Amino acid sequence: MSRTISVALTPSGLSPECELHQACSIIIDVLRATSVMATAGVSGAKRMITCENIHAAFEIAAPSDSGRADSNLADPATERPLLCGERHCKPIDGFDLGNSPAEYTPDRVAGRDIVLTTTNGTRAIQAAMRSRRLLAASFLNLAATVAAVESEPHLQIVCAGTNGQISYEDVLLAGVIIDRLNECGDGPSEPADHLDDSARIAWSTWRQSQTPARSLEETLALSLGGRNLIEAGYQADIGRCAQIDAIDGIVERVDPGEAVFRFVREA
Amino acid sequence: MSRTISVALTPSGLSPECELHQACSIIIDVLRATSVMATAGVSGAKRMITCENIHAAFEIAAPSDSGRADSNLADPATERPLLCGERHCKPIDGFDLGNSPAEYTPDRVAGRDIVLTTTNGTRAIQAAMRSRRLLAASFLNLAATVAAVESEPHLQIVCAGTNGQISYEDVLLAGVIIDRLNECGDGPSEPADHLDDSARIAWSTWRQSQTPARSLEETLALSLGGRNLIEAGYQADIGRCAQIDAIDGIVERVDPGEAVFRFVREA
Numbered sequence: 001m002s003r004t005i006s007v008a009l010t011p012s013g014l015s016p017e018c019e020l021h022q023a024c025s026i027i028i029d030v031l032r033a034t035s036v037m038a039t040a041g042v043s044g045a046k047r048m049i050t051c052e053n054i055h056a057a058f059e060i061a062a063p064s065d066s067g068r069a070d071s072n073l074a075d076p077a078t079e080r081p082l083l084c085g086e087r088h089c090k091p092i093d094g095f096d097l098g099n100s101p102a103e104y105t106p107d108r109v110a111g112r113d114i115v116l117t118t119t120n121g122t123r124a125i126q127a128a129m130r131s132r133r134l135l136a137a138s139f140l141n142l143a144a145t146v147a148a149v150e151s152e153p154h155l156q157i158v159c160a161g162t163n164g165q166i167s168y169e170d171v172l173l174a175g176v177i178i179d180r181l182n183e184c185g186d187g188p189s190e191p192a193d194h195l196d197d198s199a200r201i202a203w204s205t206w207r208q209s210q211t212p213a214r215s216l217e218e219t220l221a222l223s224l225g226g227r228n229l230i231e232a233g234y235q236a237d238i239g240r241c242a243q244i245d246a247i248d249g250i251v252e253r254v255d256p257g258e259a260v261f262r263f264v265r266e267a
Numbered sequence: 268m269s270r271t272i273s274v275a276l277t278p279s280g281l282s283p284e285c286e287l288h289q290a291c292s293i294i295i296d297v298l299r300a301t302s303v304m305a306t307a308g309v310s311g312a313k314r315m316i317t318c319e320n321i322h323a324a325f326e327i328a329a330p331s332d333s334g335r336a337d338s339n340l341a342d343p344a345t346e347r348p349l350l351c352g353e354r355h356c357k358p359i360d361g362f363d364l365g366n367s368p369a370e371y372t373p374d375r376v377a378g379r380d381i382v383l384t385t386t387n388g389t390r391a392i393q394a395a396m397r398s399r400r401l402l403a404a405s406f407l408n409l410a411a412t413v414a415a416v417e418s419e420p421h422l423q424i425v426c427a428g429t430n431g432q433i434s435y436e437d438v439l440l441a442g443v444i445i446d447r448l449n450e451c452g453d454g455p456s457e458p459a460d461h462l463d464d465s466a467r468i469a470w471s472t473w474r475q476s477q478t479p480a481r482s483l484e485e486t487l488a489l490s491l492g493g494r495n496l497i498e499a500g501y502q503a504d505i506g507r508c509a510q511i512d513a514i515d516g517i518v519e520r521v522d523p524g525e526a527v528f529r530f531v532r533e534a
Contacts, residue, residue, distance in 0.1 A: 009276065009468075015432055165282055168464035190479070197435040197491045201276075201472045208471035212457070224464045 025131035029160035031225035033121025041263025044110030089232035175206025277428035292398035296427035298492035300388025308530025311377030442473025
């Protein structure tokens with residue numbers, strides 16, 4: 001099968017010519033939004049709703065009139081969506097959870113909807129909303145994501161970046177997705193897929209990161225996103241986001257046009 | 268010496284925080300503007316004036332009133348600046364020269380000023396105009412450029428890209444400049460300089476391009492800029508722009524604030 005892979009190294013790098021409506025898009029915000037989504041998913045979160053700003057998050061999480069009137073519902077405090085996310089790496093006032101994967105344990109999120117707003121990741125999702133199919137990927141669920149998209153003829157990978165700048169950690173994940181889809185292995189073989197220039201650059205970046213040998217955690221700590229997290233006191237999150245293939249399932253948008261995701265265990 | 272190197276993979280990738288006024292910037296448009304500038308320089312062009320649009324080029328090249336009144340001047344046709352450049356890879360109506368390095372022979376350009384307007388390269392120059400020092404680099408004058416900047420503490424490399432998109436060929440040159448400045452050689456050593464994420468990506472892209480062995484001309488032909496040139500019938504230019512270190516001199520801006528460059532042979 002002839003597959004084309006395009007990469008936007010930041011959301012603004014989406015080519016005006018790219019035909020998103022035909023594409024399966026993969027959103028990447030390694031540190032930390034898409035790692036949080038995979039973790040929330042495997043911990044049993046029901047739906048993950050992403051939105052770009054804090055005001056919209058509060059609106060979505062507010063109990064609806066019909067909900068309030070329905071006295072059969074269980075305790076509203078456990079039924080309303082959890083407010084989740086960060087600004088400048090930090091938790092948001094009045095929110096339930098921040099943006100550390102460690103917070104998304106089954107006892108906090110199982111059976112709950114979560115509403116997530118982050119600085120970079122949710123913006124990248126919005127930029128690719130017109131895609132035919134939309135997944136959110138992290139190193140945590142790399143293998144599952146690769147398996148879920150391998151028969152897609154047009155892949156568009158969108159790296160969230162950091163405040164508009166290209167982030168090494170997101171480019172690395174884009175690169176290893178391309179590497180695995182092409183089964184490049186350890187040899188010198190190049191991808192057989194048709195890659196655009198940014199996809200070739202992402203793949204090169206991943207391959208080069210493998211010499212000298214260094215743990216993924218160490219590599220991520222060198223990146224813009226990693227340095228920002230360390231500065232903000234969230235160094236432990238880097239190790240957590242570096243656990244390749246720890247989660248066996250994908251994070252996929254439910255319906256076109258809506259930023260609502262669910263976690264799906266691969267068969 | 269501790270050196271910092273930042274790369275903008277397109278002009279819009281220039282970080283808002285980058286302090287251009289302290290930086291030595293290197294503009295890269297491998298295919299073909301900065302290769303043309305090196306070629307014109309070594310062929311004896313006096314000054315190279317870049318401008319963003321065709322109208323401005325005609326204005327700059329028009330004989331001034333004082334010039335016209337000065338009957339001591341030689342034939343005005345040989346004294347006025349040459350109009351040079353391209354749109355959509357093609358020569359511009361009413362211009363003297365296009366954007367193929369092969370056109371810039373000593374018999375055409377020696378002793379003449381040239382006014383150059385191209386789709387991507389001259390825009391990148393404009394974006395970095397506030398830099399303390401400004402050079403235009405190509406594979407043709409790679410060694411001379413590296414020698415000229417090696418004592419600069421703050422380097423900002425700006426890749427021109429192609430119509431706003433990242434171009435592999437420009438990223439490659441950014442990468443090899445970083446590689447040579449750090450004397451990485453053929454071993455597995457990493458740059459000692461402080462690299463931002465895009466600089467690390469550019470360096471990785473260059474290193475990875477070295478395996479499997481492929482000529483630079485073949486590599487450039489795979490790039491967005493290369494494919495566009497082939498489609499427009501300028502395949503021969505790719506080989507010409509791939510002659511690493513064929514030209515021993517740099518292309519450097521003369522005075523801050525003005526897009527006027529001259530060719531300087533290294534001592």
